[in-house]
Amino acid sequence: MAKKGDWVLLHTVVLTPEQRAPQVPEDTRRVPLEMWTKGYLTQDAEIGDEVEITTRTKRSLRGTLVEVDPQHRHGYGDFVPEILKIGDDVRDILFGGER
Numbered sequence: 193m194a195k196k197g198d199w200v201l202l203h204t205v206v207l208t209p210e211q212r213a214p215q216v217p218e219d220t221r222r223v224p225l226e227m228w229t230k231g232y233l234t235q236d237a238e239i240g241d242e243v244e245i246t247t248r249t250k251r252s253l254r255g256t257l258v259e260v261d262p263q264h265r266h267g268y269g270d271f272v273p274e275i276l277k278i279g280d281d282v283r284d285i286l287f288g289g290e291r
Contacts, residue, residue: 203228203256205224206225232245234246243257
């Protein structure tokens with residue numbers, strides 16, 4: 193249960209595939225244009241409910257409640273050992289080889 197005032201993530205479909213512009217590439221036109229927005233919940237709700245939020249910039253938006261206290265889930269991909277070697281090589285070139 194999400195409570196009024198909780199920091200939440202909201203999902204909204206901005207354009208359905210049928211509403212997409214004709215000049216948009218075909219693979220893009222086949223999917224909806226979606227928006228995920230974070231903000232403060234204006235009323236108690238359950239995940240999946242249609243809700244209203246107030247963003248940090250004081251905009252009011254409506255959409256589907258996806259998550260309470262959303263976390264950042266991005267990364268820089270898998271470890272690539274060659275990048276360590278590149279870093280060592282660049283240091284050697286720039287600073288004469290000795291550390």
